[in-house]
Amino acid sequence: MEELDAEISSVRAEIENLRKRKRFLTSSLLSSEPIQTRLASAKQAAASSAVELDVSPLIETADAHVSVNHHRIAFSTTTFPFHDPSPHADDASLLGVRIDICRRTGHFTKPYYILLKREGNKKDTTNRVGKRNRDPPRLRVHRHTIPAFIPLDSLAEIYLPSQAAHHKSSREDSDEEELKPPQTRKQDLPAFVREIRRELVAWHLRLDAVEFLKEELAKHTESIPAESEGERIVSLAATALEARYIRLEWADGRVGRFKVSDSGRVERAVVIGDSGRDKALEYALTGGDARVESVLNRLLDTVVK
Amino acid sequence: MARGKTVRVPTAASLPNNLRIPSTTPILTKTLGRLSRQVLIDLVLEWLDDRNVQSFRPYLAQDEAEDRDDNDEASPYAAAKDIEEVRETYRELQDRKGGKREVVEQILDGDWRHGITLRQLAMVDLRYMEDHPASLRWTALELSRIVAEDGQDSSATRAADISACVPRIHAAMFLSNLQREVSSLVKAHYHLVRSKTLPLTFLRILVTDSPYQNSRSNPGTLVDSSRVLYVAFPDSCPYIYTSISSSTGPKANPRFATDTRTLQQIVRDAIPKALSQQQQRLTLKATSLTAKSLQALLALRGPGRSNAANGAFSIFADAALEGSPLDPRPSHTVTPEDFLQQQQQQQQETQKSNNQSSTENTVTTTRTNDFDDSSDSPAKKRRLAVHTRFGTAGMALSPLNAPLDRLDIRLLDPHHDTPATTPSSSHPTLSLTFSGADVIGGFRKLADLGILQPDRIPAWMTGEEAVSVAVVKGGRRVPKDG
Numbered sequence: 024m025e026e027l028d029a030e031i032s033s034v035r036a037e038i039e040n041l042r043k044r045k046r047f048l049t050s051s052l053l054s055s056e057p058i059q060t061r062l063a064s065a066k067q068a069a070a071s072s073a074v075e076l077d078v079s080p081l082i083e084t085a086d087a088h089v090s091v092n093h094h095r096i097a098f099s100t101t102t103f104p105f106h107d108p109s110p111h112a113d114d115a116s117l118l119g120v121r122i123d124i125c126r127r128t129g130h131f132t133k134p135y136y137i138l139l140k141r142e143g144n145k146k147d148t149t150n151r152v153g154k155r156n157r158d159p160p161r162l163r164v165h166r167h168t169i170p171a172f173i174p175l176d177s178l179a180e181i182y183l184p185s186q187a188a189h190h191k192s193s194r195e196d197s198d199e200e201e202l203k204p205p206q207t208r209k210q211d212l213p214a215f216v217r218e219i220r221r222e223l224v225a226w227h228l229r230l231d232a233v234e235f236l237k238e239e240l241a242k243h244t245e246s247i248p249a250e251s252e253g254e255r256i257v258s259l260a261a262t263a264l265e266a267r268y269i270r271l272e273w274a275d276g277r278v279g280r281f282k283v284s285d286s287g288r289v290e291r292a293v294v295i296g297d298s299g300r301d302k303a304l305e306y307a308l309t310g311g312d313a314r315v316e317s318v319l320n321r322l323l324d325t326v327v328k
Numbered sequence: 329m330a331r332g333k334t335v336r337v338p339t340a341a342s343l344p345n346n347l348r349i350p351s352t353t354p355i356l357t358k359t360l361g362r363l364s365r366q367v368l369i370d371l372v373l374e375w376l377d378d379r380n381v382q383s384f385r386p387y388l389a390q391d392e393a394e395d396r397d398d399n400d401e402a403s404p405y406a407a408a409k410d411i412e413e414v415r416e417t418y419r420e421l422q423d424r425k426g427g428k429r430e431v432v433e434q435i436l437d438g439d440w441r442h443g444i445t446l447r448q449l450a451m452v453d454l455r456y457m458e459d460h461p462a463s464l465r466w467t468a469l470e471l472s473r474i475v476a477e478d479g480q481d482s483s484a485t486r487a488a489d490i491s492a493c494v495p496r497i498h499a500a501m502f503l504s505n506l507q508r509e510v511s512s513l514v515k516a517h518y519h520l521v522r523s524k525t526l527p528l529t530f531l532r533i534l535v536t537d538s539p540y541q542n543s544r545s546n547p548g549t550l551v552d553s554s555r556v557l558y559v560a561f562p563d564s565c566p567y568i569y570t571s572i573s574s575s576t577g578p579k580a581n582p583r584f585a586t587d588t589r590t591l592q593q594i595v596r597d598a599i600p601k602a603l604s605q606q607q608q609r610l611t612l613k614a615t616s617l618t619a620k621s622l623q624a625l626l627a628l629r630g631p632g633r634s635n636a637a638n639g640a641f642s643i644f645a646d647a648a649l650e651g652s653p654l655d656p657r658p659s660h661t662v663t664p665e666d667f668l669q670q671q672q673q674q675q676q677e678t679q680k681s682n683n684q685s686s687t688e689n690t691v692t693t694t695r696t697n698d699f700d701d702s703s704d705s706p707a708k709k710r711r712l713a714v715h716t717r718f719g720t721a722g723m724a725l726s727p728l729n730a731p732l733d734r735l736d737i738r739l740l741d742p743h744h745d746t747p748a749t750t751p752s753s754s755h756p757t758l759s760l761t762f763s764g765a766d767v768i769g770g771f772r773k774l775a776d777l778g779i780l781q782p783d784r785i786p787a788w789m790t791g792e793e794a795v796s797v798a799v800v801k802g803g804r805r806v807p808k809d810g
Contacts, residue, residue, distance in 0.1 A: 043666070046657060046661065046662075047657060050657040050658060081661075085658060088656070088657075088659070089656070092654070092655070092656075095653035096653045096654070107640070108640045108716045108783075109786070109787040109790075109792070109803075110783065110803065111786055111802060112804075123653050130652070131652040131653055133633070134647060134652075135633075136637070136644040138637075138644070166636050166637045166644070168636070168644050169633075169636075170564075170565075170631055170632060170633060171564065171566060171567075171630070171631050172565060172631060263563050263564045264527070264563050264564035264631050
């Protein structure tokens, strides 16, 4: 009986997998270049001959989806509208910013999102409508999926200064506020998103570098001569999630750590053994071209030389 | 062998790791008995490990020879000759079935009859906590920078702000700072350990007494669990979690009191000071989140993606809205469950543990591709509405599941029957408390069953605010300081 159940569930799983595969292939096929070009030419022909063209909505959406995907791949940062479903939201339409980052393996990470909300109360809204061309709507970060160690709040303070903060600082000249435009700092959404993306990409590059070094470590340990067994690196790992510092541990008990800059250079390094600092290794870590990728080669040179 | 009488001098040092609590202290049996037999034996074998055995030396035959003249009563447990023999005893216990009582007795009356050290006790407590993640209530606090009063930041400090938004915590440095802060007022024992299962570092602080009182006369105070407080440091985020549930901010104590709460308060107030560095003073801010599950705290106030994207927005945190840009499937034809499963499978593949059974388990067998078909049945409409409001919150499959065990809401809205034209009358407020294993998950189920109307419930019911205590007006959360 149990065997039968197991068999049924495995067959079900198989069906589910095949169904998924079918859907995957269908969408690939529908969004492929030949189909879409033929569709476009058929549409043109239909338009000229005024014949109703019966196209499945699936094909239409496939086209739209492909173009979104192309934008996401090419520009890495894309925007989309989002509707806040809360019935109590004062302004339900949100501006979504989507950041796609490609990893070393060629996979894309989960997209990062920032959802921005228009700032201001009802009065401001009427104002804004009146002179829409001159004043772009002021935005503030409503929800986001940026990890906590990326300084989103401080960046938002710099590039998306809020109206409320301005009001507080310029309370004394409130009389003139109605007459002339307030002297607020301009919001710079592109710069804000650019900085956030820069931090995210730098983080992923650091993560990639740690992974790369871990792979290289196997080769490195092989090329260490047997007589200098103590020079073998036994562990290499990032000290924390943000992977700004990398910790090394040698077989003879020395430990070291170095800081990786946003551009992938070894900025600072310290190696401490039982007899104090190991300056030679520190120079090896930060010396040369100081690239993080070639750290192990430089260390190997100090051993073999 | 007449030993010189020990001279006791009051010191400001912390309680040493090797301070032994007499194994005859009755509460020790209870403390050790909280662990299961298997875990207890594991722990003992960890004590007897070559790296640790110096700190946790068991009672051996040579000790017995020294003690013979001042201790006449024979113990039923023969002292072991060397450490290997002790290890063998516990390995035997491990292979054999039996109650945990015999293990506890073997420890207290046998191999550690000379006393359990404070460090051993701390390890027992932490092991219990790891095995019972819901045994404590944790409060999340935010570490925030104290900005100078004038608010005139130079651009140099601004730049420093950006690069270091998360305070770096160096454990040994932090402990010595903390000790310096509290030593004149509090006598304590500190135990710092990395969690085995979660990205956290636990600090267990046993606050015994002020140094002006003699604690050694009563060893029971060293075992008293009400004197223990825990602080957990999650990786890479500006939050800490504590097991103390008192209000933030230093309370003015009119007179010097040495009850445990005050002492704990002193320690808690010292934590941000100990974490501060020069030119970078930190303070703790309340974040309105208290929960039993550390998993929930990590999801809502942790290093990950879901701190500021919950409830309806959890589809973004879980990336269940759309696939990678290389995915040819239009996103509305793929269920969020599929996206989550796909992510799980990718994770499994990267962990190189792609055994057949685990992939079979993640496949939901009942679900068909009903996102495609255009049936407008009310059940399906409701399911879509629930999904719109709750996102992936409260879904079992979601990796960011954050069960809140308690949700306190204070409603400031005026009651419908009272006319709003009388400003003199006091505003009646309504306090709601929900408790259960997973409050938000429960709301979702109610909405699934059609008891709650998914399109009309306020955002705090969907977990969007990510708090466990909130003041609500007009369906929206009112910030505390506003």
